[in-house]
Amino acid sequence: MKRLPPLRLLNVFETVQRAGSAKQAAAELNVSQSAISQALRQLEEHIGTTLFDRSTRPARLTEAGDILLKAVVENRERLSEAIGDIHALASHAGASVTVACTIGFATYWLMPRLEAFYLDHPDIVVNVQTTQLEAPRMAPGTDIAIRFGGGKWSDGETQHLFDELIEPVCSPNLSERLAGESKDLATVPLIHVDFPDPNWMTWSDYFAHTGQKPAKSAKGLRFSNYVQAAQAALSGRGIMLGWRSTNGDHVKRGLLVPFGLPVMHPNSRFYISLSHRSRNPDTAQVVIDWLRKTAEAEIS
Structure with a gap:
């Protein structure tokens, strides 16, 4: 070998x-x-x-x-999960909660909001465990999983977090350069994310869901994770499918703008699950309640 x-x-x-x-x-x-x-x-x-x-x-x-x-x-994630599992078996601090979610969700939604959470709950430590799965598994030591899917999981108590919205977005500079041109996606560079998860929404899903013309001849960029793709969009390199959960803050701050095409409302939604095996269910519930309240206030 x-x-x-x-x-x-x-x-x-x-x-x-x-x-x-x-x-x-x-x-x-x-x-x-x-x-x-x-x-x-x-x-x-x-x-x-x-x-x-x-x-x-x-x-x-x-x-x-x-x-x-x-x-x-894949192997880095397995190693990270294994180390997390070992730590969980060894000890689990009473004021510590582990949340599992995707890299994109952690980077663009969860982590930016934890600063405000710590102001309200300075005695609770939230450990973030990232994965490529849209519906992370409940590994030993995982208290909470934030998942995108149908909401039917048997390994925890699941509550609705928020509905997702998906629409094409790009940088303001690229939008200005394309101003006045046709919104035909076959003529502009698309940013693709190759994500091995059945719940992931691709450009093909968007075309089928909204009835838009498939961009068979479009130039495009391909990335293996959403963070890379978002950086490419922020740099003006193309148009990407923007998820409210991950690009919503970018749009609010004007770093990305809608391209002017239909919004997609996927059948799957974001849910937050409390593990049946959580060693700190009361503390984990405090985190869940805060995140749900925050999500509800932002969407209302």
Whole structure:
């Protein structure tokens, strides 16, 4: 069996893809951009094939790179879950609650609101556990799961959090450049997110749901997670399907604007579940009640 690459090289590789560029990854890892480039080439030499198509700007993952990225992300999440499970079995602080949700939901909805939560409840610590699944599983040690789906799960007490709205959005600069042009999506760059979850809404789902003309010939960008896609949209690189849960704050702040096409109301909704195995159900319920109250106030 071929020896695995050093973990530091895999970490650099995943960080570049998540951050959206070598420059942003260098800033996040506090190293030089040349160090990032060198690490990526070392990884390619170790594996024995190219991971990036450098003939494009920005460079895109090759098929081999895409396979490796999915493996790195999946195994990182499994390792994170395993460590969380071990910690949960070892000890569980009475004022600590673990919430599981997707990376995009944690980044753009949950985390920005936790600061206000801590002002109201300074004695409660909320640990955020991220996953690629729209309906995270209730692992040992997970108290709360925020899920997108049909609402029927048997591993906890589930309550409605909020309905989702999805519509095409883009940066104000891109909107200005496209002002006066046709809203035909076949003529503008689309941003796609390749997400291995049946509850995920794609451009194909949007076209089918709203009756819009499929953009078969459209130029587009593809990303493996929603955070990367959102960064591309914020940078004016294309139009993405904006979810209220993750892009709502961007729209409120004027960082993204609706493209002027129909809003999609998916059948699935966001729910919040309290695990039957929670060791701190009373504390977890305080968190749930606060998040539901916050979501209701924002939508009303």
